[in-house]
Amino acid sequence: DAGITQSPRHKVTETGTPVTLRCHQTENHRYMYWYRQDPGHGLRLIHYSYGVKDTDKGEVSDGYSVSRSKTEDFLLTLESATSSQTSVYFCATSGTGDTGELFFGEGSRLTVL
């Protein structure tokens, strides 16, 4: 498996607090993605990056922002967490974009009370 590390793996927070999830990869992959997984919805794309400082929105980007200042790190920020953002968040990377497989991190379980 590609070296993809997500942190924290588990977090419990309160409504209205900011939260940042970190994805770190050691594969020098150009493309990085943040997904959330919820029962009945599968994996939904939040944001993705196609290079350093190059990011774009996915299908469920409201309430989330991202940053990528280095190839290896992709940060997902919830500026003011809400209970609807309780979910499991997965980071994924790809070396070749739409023609290559995605490699996933272990996931970060976020609970917003």
Place this chain on the structure above:
Amino acid sequence: GQQVMQIPQYQHVQEGEDFTTYCNSSTTLSNIQWYKQRPGGHPVFLIQLVKSGEVKKQKRLTFQFGEAKKNSSLHITATQTTDVGTYFCAGPLTGNQFYFGTGTSLTVIP
């Protein structure tokens, strides 16, 4: 809304029975990928299909890509308990944005 749909959402089978999950996209895909996620785990890549009408096999798993490149299927012959998990299809709908299907959760009863 969800642009890649899968059916069924859940499937329970007796060990030894066959299993099929279907994936449908609202738009034509340049390729389609399949992933498996074990309970408590993360999605793991299984295969990629690129050509219209393509069929690929991996042991007991058979993958098909539709002629119009808008649908796909995964068929497992003679399921085993190791097949338990959720199966997702995924495709690049816009540029490099990979959209996943809703997934099919497979339970295999010994």
